[in-house]
Amino acid sequence: MEAISLYELNLHIRSAIDRSFPEPQLITAEIASCDVKKHCYLTLVDKEDETVRAEIRAVIWANRYKAISKIFEEATGTQISKGIKILFEAEISFHERYGLKLNILNIDPSYTIGEMAVKRKAVLERLSKEGLIKKNKELVFPLVPQRIGIISSSTAAGYEDLMTHLVNNPYGYKFRCRVYEAIMQGDNADASIVNALNQCSSDALNLDIVVIVRGGGGQVDLHCFDSYDIGKSIALLPLPVISGIGHQRDITVVDEVSSRTAKTPTAVADMIITHVKDFEDRLDALNYYMVHGTYKLSTEMEGELSSLVKALEVATGNELLNNFHSLNLYVKGIKYSLKLLQNKRHQLKAGESNIHFLNPRNVLKRGYSITYNNGTAVRAISDIKQGDSLKTVLYDGEVTSRVEGKKKIRRKA
Amino acid sequence: MKDKPKYSDAIEEIESIVEEIEGETVDVDVLTEKVKRATYLIKLCKRKLRETDKEVKNILKEFERAEDKTTLD
Numbered sequence: 001m002e003a004i005s006l007y008e009l010n011l012h013i014r015s016a017i018d019r020s021f022p023e024p025q026l027i028t029a030e031i032a033s034c035d036v037k038k039h040c041y042l043t044l045v046d047k048e049d050e051t052v053r054a055e056i057r058a059v060i061w062a063n064r065y066k067a068i069s070k071i072f073e074e075a076t077g078t079q080i081s082k083g084i085k086i087l088f089e090a091e092i093s094f095h096e097r098y099g100l101k102l103n104i105l106n107i108d109p110s111y112t113i114g115e116m117a118v119k120r121k122a123v124l125e126r127l128s129k130e131g132l133i134k135k136n137k138e139l140v141f142p143l144v145p146q147r148i149g150i151i152s153s154s155t156a157a158g159y160e161d162l163m164t165h166l167v168n169n170p171y172g173y174k175f176r177c178r179v180y181e182a183i184m185q186g187d188n189a190d191a192s193i194v195n196a197l198n199q200c201s202s203d204a205l206n207l208d209i210v211v212i213v214r215g216g217g218g219q220v221d222l223h224c225f226d227s228y229d230i231g232k233s234i235a236l237l238p239l240p241v242i243s244g245i246g247h248q249r250d251i252t253v254v255d256e257v258s259s260r261t262a263k264t265p266t267a268v269a270d271m272i273i274t275h276v277k278d279f280e281d282r283l284d285a286l287n288y289y290m291v292h293g294t295y296k297l298s299t300e301m302e303g304e305l306s307s308l309v310k311a312l313e314v315a316t317g318n319e320l321l322n323n324f325h326s327l328n329l330y331v332k333g334i335k336y337s338l339k340l341l342q343n344k345r346h347q348l349k350a351g352e353s354n355i356h357f358l359n360p361r362n363v364l365k366r367g368y369s370i371t372y373n374n375g376t377a378v379r380a381i382s383d384i385k386q387g388d389s390l391k392t393v394l395y396d397g398e399v400t401s402r403v404e405g406k407k408k409i410r411r412k413a
Numbered sequence: 414m415k416d417k418p419k420y421s422d423a424i425e426e427i428e429s430i431v432e433e434i435e436g437e438t439v440d441v442d443v444l445t446e447k448v449k450r451a452t453y454l455i456k457l458c459k460r461k462l463r464e465t466d467k468e469v470k471n472i473l474k475e476f477e478r479a480e481d482k483t484t485l486d
Contacts, residue, residue, distance in 0.1 A: 143420045144462065172463050280462060282424065283455050286431050290451055293434035297444065335445040 010096035017100075021092040024105055029056075030085045040065045040080065044102065058090065058102035068107055075109035076116065078223040082187055087111030120226045123253050127228070132235035136259045139240045142208040143279050145272050147176045149203065149210040149239070151196040154179050158213045158265040162244070165269030173276050178207070184214050189224035197233040204238045209272075212254060213265040214245040225252035234258055244268035298338060369394050381408045420461070423454045 004012075029044035032055070039062045046054040060068060060080075069080050078084060090102040127133040148166070152159040159179070166175045180196035183189045193212070200210045212234075224230065225245055231253040234241050240259035244267060245252065255261045262268040371378040372391045378384055384403055392399040430451040433439050439447060 143424065146462070174463055276462060279420065279424070280459065283427070283458055286424070286427050286451070287455050290427075290431045290434055290448060293431065293437075294444065294448055297434065297437055297439070334448075338445070 007096055010094070014094045014096060017092055017094045024089050024091050026087065026089055027102070028085065028087045028111065029054075031080065031082055034081050036065070038062050040069070042080075042104075056100065056102055058104055060104045064105065068104070072107050072109050072112070076112045078112070078116070079185075080107070081223065084112055084223065085115040116223075116226065120253055123226060123228045123231060124256055127231050127235065127253070127257065130232075132232055133257060135235040136237065136241055136257055139238070139259060141240050141259060141275075144276050145209040145240075146174070146276070147178075147206060147208045148272070149178050149180055149200040149207045150213065151180045151182050151193060151200065151210060152213045153184050154181055156184065156214070158244070162211065162213050162265040162269050165266050166272065169269075169273045171273070171277060171280070173273065175272070178203070185224065190227045190229055193224065193227075194229050194233045197230070197237055200239065201233075201237050207239055209259075210237060210239050210241045211268055211272075212241060212243050212245060212258070213268060222252055225254040227253065230254055231257045242268050242271060294334075298334070381406055420458060423458050427451045427454050 029046055031042055032045040032052075033043040035041045040060040042058040042060070044056050044058050045052045072080055080086070087108045088104050089106040089108075090104045092100070093103050094100050124133065150159065150162065152162075163177065166177065169175075180199050182196040183192040197210070200207060222245065225243075234254065234257045241257075242260045242262060243252075243254045243258040244262045244265045245254060251261065260271065262271050370393045372393070373384050373388055376383070378390070384390065384406060386403050386405065388403045390401050390403060392401065430447045433447065434444065
């Protein structure tokens, strides 16, 4: 057999491949590595149960990469990056010196969207099966979320937005924020966010809630927010989480697992501020009902008190007691007046019953009688003498009688 | 008074006081005490919303002094 040169061999291979694949081919594969220099160099793999059964190098030339990546990111909300599955159209090219390489001409984002959805669904099902999916939602959301753990990259625009809104809230509420730095995109994001969540967990006693906000700006790498590990860490966190990872598409695993979700970091800030405002409104309402109730109670006793209650209303309503001591005075004033009124009321009540008893008819009813001698009521023994004819008036009649005898009783004074 | 009264504890107490007042079942003496207590809690909560930890602690001290005085009456 005659020997051929390596070059001749590679020319044969090239022509064999060209004959086998005269047209571009549609292929599905997972990106194992992605390196964007001028061109985008990829390693593509095909896995069966996590074992790589096929691998090949691929390239997206710079002139196509810009358009392809833009369309892809807009449609999927994620970058062309490691771990993503793609369906693409490629030329199978073999170069005598550089070997076999796929030249990617187009990527169909809808396949990746579907794959991500499948993966997300699987993660959600697993979290659900493990009883984790609702855990964070079931935590009691604090009345006043004032101490906030922020998981973000502190240099990111989204973090700035959140802080600016919290600090400049129109009601003057004070929030105590602590940042837990994390990488919010790329290969290391997963572990970094889990680590930040663990730190929040250790600080749980000093925090009311945890907020996860993404960098913002043009970055669109949502891939990591579908991670099982992050989902599990959120589920096991003893603090409610608000996710504000800012995207318009399907919700991510992080959104599903978090206690609450907002579209943007600014919306997260608004959600928190509104929550605190709701609490303050409740305080104001209670204050109103208390003042009103006190007013009602006291006006029932006497109208004279209303001015004092109004003073209380002014003191509690607007400035909410600028001066605690002056409130004390008001309260004492009211207390004193109410006491006085209550005493008066008691006296009045007692007076009323006296009047009732003093009505002669009522006295007669109870068994007493009035005796008249010549039309004058008999008050003392000296008013009568033996043989007098007396008229005795009872409750329901009169008796006439004659005096047969009398006896004076000496009473002690 | 605890060093850091929880908002939830405070509002619960205020609510029960207001309920009693609205139910008109309170005695005059108790009424004024309760109005005073609820007003104190409302004011405390409102200030806590707007102050730093340190400021809140100072206010609490201030309140405690005022409370001590009033309970002597």
